[in-house]
Amino acid sequence: MSSVHDKDAFDLELEAALANPAWQDHPLHALLQQLQQRYAERTTILERLTRIADQYQLAERERGLSFAQRYERQLRQLEKIVRISDQYQHMLRDLNNELQRTASHDLLTGLFNRRYLFDRLSDELAKAVRGQGGFALAMGDVDFFKQINDSCGHDVGDAALCHVARMIEAPLREYDLCGRWGGEEFLLLFPAGDLESAQQAIQRIRQQLLDQPFIHDGQICPLTLSFGCTTYQHGESITAILKRVDEALYRAKHAGRDCIELA
Amino acid sequence: MQDLSISATAAAPAITTDWSAGLVRLQGDSYPENAFELFQPLLDWIGAFLASESRPLQLELRLLYLNTSSVRIMMDALDQLEAAHRRGFPVTVRWYYDARNERVAELAEEFREDCTFPFDIIAE
Numbered sequence: 145m146s147s148v149h150d151k152d153a154f155d156l157e158l159e160a161a162l163a164n165p166a167w168q169d170h171p172l173h174a175l176l177q178q179l180q181q182r183y184a185e186r187t188t189i190l191e192r193l194t195r196i197a198d199q200y201q202l203a204e205r206e207r208g209l210s211f212a213q214r215y216e217r218q219l220r221q222l223e224k225i226v227r228i229s230d231q232y233q234h235m236l237r238d239l240n241n242e243l244q245r246t247a248s249h250d251l252l253t254g255l256f257n258r259r260y261l262f263d264r265l266s267d268e269l270a271k272a273v274r275g276q277g278g279f280a281l282a283m284g285d286v287d288f289f290k291q292i293n294d295s296c297g298h299d300v301g302d303a304a305l306c307h308v309a310r311m312i313e314a315p316l317r318e319y320d321l322c323g324r325w326g327g328e329e330f331l332l333l334f335p336a337g338d339l340e341s342a343q344q345a346i347q348r349i350r351q352q353l354l355d356q357p358f359i360h361d362g363q364i365c366p367l368t369l370s371f372g373c374t375t376y377q378h379g380e381s382i383t384a385i386l387k388r389v390d391e392a393l394y395r396a397k398h399a400g401r402d403c404i405e406l407a
Numbered sequence: 408m409q410d411l412s413i414s415a416t417a418a419a420p421a422i423t424t425d426w427s428a429g430l431v432r433l434q435g436d437s438y439p440e441n442a443f444e445l446f447q448p449l450l451d452w453i454g455a456f457l458a459s460e461s462r463p464l465q466l467e468l469r470l471l472y473l474n475t476s477s478v479r480i481m482m483d484a485l486d487q488l489e490a491a492h493r494r495g496f497p498v499t500v501r502w503y504y505d506a507r508n509e510r511v512a513e514l515a516e517e518f519r520e521d522c523t524f525p526f527d528i529i530a531e
């Protein structure tokens with residue numbers, strides 16, 4: 145293998161001196177010539193070693209780069225998995241919220257449904273049993289609702305129920321509860337409430353219905369409700385209090401409707 | 408290669424393959440306890456098809472919920488298809504979703520992001 149190193153000024157001067165006929169017979173000429181040869185050989189080896197070492201260095205660098213690239217790719221993949229997984233979690237959370245809403249709300253009116261009201265009633269009863277205050281309960285029923293359904297159709301009946309629902313929930317305090325108990329029956333729960341406060345709330349609802357009547361086909365359709373209202377009595381069951389409020393409602397109907405009966 | 412016909416369970420999708428038609432179908436929710444064990448035969452089937460056939464391969468997906476392991480496996484399967492596509496192999500994905508659930512379409516789009524082969528997201 146030939147040397148590829150560039151000759152410098154010293155190399156050229158040495159070559160010229162060795163080639164000079166005037167120095168051919170000098171006793172050191174032969175030794176110097178051998179020295180020059182060895183020097184050239186060593187230089188060649190050194191250059192070769194350097195080239196090989198450089199190649200190793202380059203290969204290592206490329207290997208490092210490919211590790212870095214693989215790492216980058218795996219990192220991107222991991223980020224994508226996490227992102228997609230998070231989205232699936234959001235989807236499940238939204239679905240869960242929707243299911244909870246469906247399970248606790250009435251589809252037509254958007255008020256709480258019977259199941260939710262029953263649970264809350266149980267909670268209030270448990271609190272009352274522990275001596276943590278009583279509660280008042282009222283049941284309201286839309287008067288002559290069957291006539292609306294029969295004469296105007298079920299879609300108008302549904303619209304009337306939605307209107308009643310809005311009128312019932314609007315005047316309630318934040319911690320009072322109302323919901324659709326079934327058909328045209330609405331239940332009102334007044335935690336820590338007594339007969340007087342419940343009665344006041346019901347009066348506000350009746351007034352609200354007078355102020356904002358249900359309108360169908362441009363015509364005012366007067367809607368009224370009959371109410372039964374009672375308070376928790378120590379030691380009684382849910383069935384007992386519901387029976388009492390139902391009986392009060394029945395009396396209100398019997399008394400001519402559009403009124404409140406207390407029990 | 409034997410075709411797969413794995414029935415859906417509450418936590419795992421139905422997996423069916425049709426070698427002669429070049430078709431893979433996945434349908435349902437996917438949150439199995441051991442997703443890698445469940446899906447390995449499918450990844451093997453796809454690998455074998457891509458290695459021995461040059462006919463088109465189509466994935467028909469009707470997937471709703473995927474847990475993290477299933478997401479990882481789907482990405483591996485799509486990577487297999489992408490590599491095949493880059494070698495000139497005709498692969499397609501058709502991801503069907505319920506039109507009432509746009510969230511699934513958004514997720515399918517996330518999966519599609521790095522795919523250069525035909526990948527349709529279709530409302531049903």
